[in-house]
Amino acid sequence: xxxxxxxxxxxxxxxxxxxxxxxxxxxxxxxxxxxxxxxxxxxxxxxxxxxxxxxxxxxxxxxxxxxxxxxxxxxxxxxxxxxxxxxxxxxxxxxxxxxxxxxxxxxxxxxxxxxxxxxxxxxxxxxxxxxxxxxxxxxxxxxxxxxxxxxxxxxxxxxxxxxxxxxxxxxxxxxxxxxxxxxxxxxxxxxxxxxxxxxxxxxxxxxxxxxxxxxxxxxxxxxxxxxxxxxxxxxxxxxxxxxxxxxxxxxxxxxxxxxxxxxxxxxxxxxxxxxxxxxxxxxxxxxxxxxxxxxxxxxxxxxxxxxxxxxxxxxxxxxxxxxxxxxxxxxxxxxxxxxxxxxxxxxxxxxxxxxxxxxxxxxxxxxxxxxxxxxxxxxxxxxxxxxxxxxxxxxxxxxxxxxxxxxxxxxxxxxxxxxxxxxxxxxxxxxxxxxxxxxxxxxxxxxxxxxxxxxxxxxxxxxxxxxxxxxxxxxxxxxxxxxxxxxxxxxxxxxxx
Amino acid sequence: xxxxxxxxxxxxxxxxxxxxxxxxxxxxxxxxxxxxxxxxxxxxxxxxxxxxxxxxxxxxxxxxxxxxxxxxxxxxxxxxxxxxxxxxxxxxxxx
Numbered sequence: 273x274x275x276x277x278x279x280x281x282x283x284x285x286x287x288x289x290x291x292x293x294x295x296x297x298x299x300x301x302x303x304x305x306x307x308x309x310x311x312x313x314x315x316x317x318x319x320x321x322x323x324x325x326x327x328x329x330x331x332x333x334x335x336x337x338x339x340x341x342x343x344x345x346x347x348x349x350x351x352x353x354x355x356x357x358x359x360x361x362x363x364x365x366x367x368x369x370x371x372x373x374x375x376x377x378x379x380x381x382x383x384x385x386x387x388x389x390x391x392x393x394x395x396x397x398x399x400x401x402x403x404x405x406x407x408x409x410x411x412x413x414x415x416x417x418x419x420x421x422x423x424x425x426x427x428x429x430x431x432x433x434x435x436x437x438x439x440x441x442x443x444x445x446x447x448x449x450x451x452x453x454x455x456x457x458x459x460x461x462x463x464x465x466x467x468x469x470x471x472x473x474x475x476x477x478x479x480x481x482x483x484x485x486x487x488x489x490x491x492x493x494x495x496x497x498x499x500x501x502x503x504x505x506x507x508x509x510x511x512x513x514x515x516x517x518x519x520x521x522x523x524x525x526x527x528x529x530x531x532x533x534x535x536x537x538x539x540x541x542x543x544x545x546x547x548x549x550x551x552x553x554x555x556x557x558x559x560x561x562x563x564x565x566x567x568x569x570x571x572x573x574x575x576x577x578x579x580x581x582x583x584x585x586x587x588x589x590x591x592x593x594x595x596x597x598x599x600x601x602x603x604x605x606x607x608x609x610x611x612x613x614x615x616x617x618x619x620x621x622x623x624x625x626x627x628x629x630x631x632x633x634x635x636x637x638x639x640x641x642x643x644x645x646x647x648x649x650x651x652x653x654x655x656x657x658x659x660x661x662x663x664x665x666x667x668x669x670x671x672x673x674x675x676x677x678x679x680x681x682x683x684x685x686x687x688x689x690x691x692x693x694x695x696x697x698x699x700x701x702x703x704x705x706x707x708x709x710x711x712x713x714x715x716x717x718x719x720x721x722x723x724x725x726x727x728x729x730x731x732x733x734x735x736x737x738x739x740x741x742x743x744x745x746x747x748x749x750x751x752x753x754x755x756x757x758x759x760x761x762x763x764x765x766x767x768x769x
Numbered sequence: 770x771x772x773x774x775x776x777x778x779x780x781x782x783x784x785x786x787x788x789x790x791x792x793x794x795x796x797x798x799x800x801x802x803x804x805x806x807x808x809x810x811x812x813x814x815x816x817x818x819x820x821x822x823x824x825x826x827x828x829x830x831x832x833x834x835x836x837x838x839x840x841x842x843x844x845x846x847x848x849x850x851x852x853x854x855x856x857x858x859x860x861x862x863x864x
Contacts, residue, residue: 374844472824486824515829584807595784602785604857609850618862623787635786639796640803642784643772656810658820663813665824698802716824741825 277302278347279442282499286342289335296335296345300328300389303347307391307443312768314405314413315428315438317352318360318393327389334387342502342526344387349438349447352393353400354380354490355479359390363481364408365398367629368607377479378511379448379490386506391444395434398631399598400455400483403705405433406691407633415463415688416441416764419729423767426688426731429459429705435493436463440764446494446503450480452487453586454709457721460493461683461734464723464762466755467493468500468748471741472716473518475504476511484593485516487586487713497722497752501525504744520742528745529752534568536750539676543579544708546685552727553682560680560724560735563757564750574676576667581660582711583703588644588657589714594634595641601629636699665715672740678750681708683721683734708736718744720751723760732762772800 277299280288288294304321324347331345339345355361355373362368376384384390395413397405404427405413413433415426417440428437432449436459439447449456451469460467468491475490482488492503505525511517540561545554565571603609603625610624630638644653671679685707694702712719718741721734735754739747772780777797781788788796823829846852851859 371848374841374847473827512830512832516823516825516827518825518827519830578813581810581813584809587803588807588810599785603850604859605845606848607850612860616860618860619785620787621860622785626785627787630786635784635788636796636799636803638786639777639780639784640800643776643780643800643804644807646780646783653807653810655820656813656815657807658822659815659818660810660813661821661824662818663815665821699799700802700806703806714824 278306278444280445281495282342282346282445282502283496285346285445289345296328296331296389297325299345300324300347303391303444309769310441310443312414313416313437313441314395314411315434315441315443316349316392317395317410317434320359320390320392323359324389324391327384331387331389339387341386341506343383343506345389346445347389347391348383349391349394349435349444350380351432351435351448351450352396353450353481354448355481356380356390356393359393361393361481362409363399364396364410365629365631365634366409366608367601367626371607375479378476378513379480379507382506382509388506394438394447397431397433398634399481399594400431400450400452401594401633401637402430403454403458403702404691404694405430407631409631412691413437414691416768417463417688417731418767419731425691427462427691429462429688431455432493433459436460436465436467439463439465439493439495446492446499448490448507449493450488450490451713452483452590453713454706456491456493457709457719457736458684458705460721461723462688462732464732464760465493465495466497466500466720466722467491468504468720468744469712469718470504470508470744471718473516474508474744476514476517478511478513482597484590485597486593487590497748497755498526498529500720501529501748523745525745525748528749530749531753531756533564533750533753536569536677537675538564538569538571538750539574539671539679540571541574541576541579541679541681543576544681546707549682549685553685553733556725556733556735557680557682560754560758563754564680567753567757572676574671574679576671576711578660578663578667579711582664582714583707585657585660585664586710586714587703588653589661591637591641592645592654593641595638595645598634598638601626661714664711668715668717677740678747679738681736681738683708683736687727687729687731687733712738717741718747720747722751722755722758724754724758725760726762772797772804
């Protein structure tokens, strides 16, 4: 019984806690025990059992007193990108080794105020730059799923790979993620869970280590669409400390899950049919459209003509913003400082610190960003990419103006790949993982990945739904319909125990 | 556009990242692969299109210009690799 508790959804835990079937302390202990047995997954990189048990006891007291918040007593994991007071927050980078923030991010503050329980910090790609959690200073996170009769370790995706692995393996009930080009939705798809990237501005970015500020957005990674709705309701909300936080009411997302999508119009963008997409993913996509049609939605073909240019635009804009954001890691105020030689001045300190502290992919992106922003190239690269971004957003605006309520696409171009399999590929090959997700960040839209089936090797595949800005409630209702119809119930075996 | 070793060296310098001489050719090669991919943007007709500054149409909020925080020197310095007498310490900057 105790070990089964960690496999509950947030909604089930809420109901069980309120009914007194178990306590938050028991639920937390079950997760902690499961985490202890799962080091092989490399998901939790800083465990916080003392904090968890203290928060669980407090939650139990609140629940006894009739706590109203659905997240009260719910144990979760936090991506290492979120600053958590007094707890290592390293963005999976060597340059932030030993950094213990003196403050708490707004999103985690909201979760703790709601009564959620922190189990620890979760693995990720360094500074959220990657699609496989292989750029982490902590070492790889490992996907709980394996190919049929094949023990090859697979990636859980990235950058929120530790979050995805932890939720898929029932180490926690849910986790936070962040998404700059697909970093919630891609790992969710590769591990058979639900991942939601909200509209840009819905969740505060304050206290989250910045990668590309105009694209970064935090969101929930959960076992079900209902849980994503519950958790988003707690994470979202106006924050005066983030200048791009939206001052809008947060609706009751869970109440929007009526299951009724009759009359909704779902667009199928023809530009997302890309050469080389496996037949299984094409079929899954067609099946998903059929499920939504059977539920009463109208399926229409649409065109988003600038789709092809989203990835190249992203690989100008994101590195440009990163090169500026990561300038703060200079060995002066926090984190790692290189050992200096006799006679080294401040420039040598910067250069040696950053060479030692940043991994290869982060260095590459900082330098690409530096290049595209440098004199003589600013217009040719950076300004051109921002113009293309305007066109990409306009494509979506036109589709929504024409009456489309949501857009259905595959979430990823393949199922989970083997760890190390991409080691010899050039960087662009890895970037192609985000081909279906990156448009959504460039346009600031909400997007959700829903597990929809297994491939021939028994690995999960996801479908993505893209919604109108600020209409996460409607988007989640459509996702809920898809989830119900797809009836994805497969689970990974506990091979790591 | 092709990046030569000299350009790679210059970019590394601008980014304040030490790159050893023998690693520059490989770095230049990676830059060229990425920039080759980015070159596609040249195909797009962007005549008359404004560069995006904000993905959501919004005015940047202003707040009253007043002190809202402070008096936490110890917290500010708590994570410094080298803090002395209430300051961040760095190698000598002025000769």
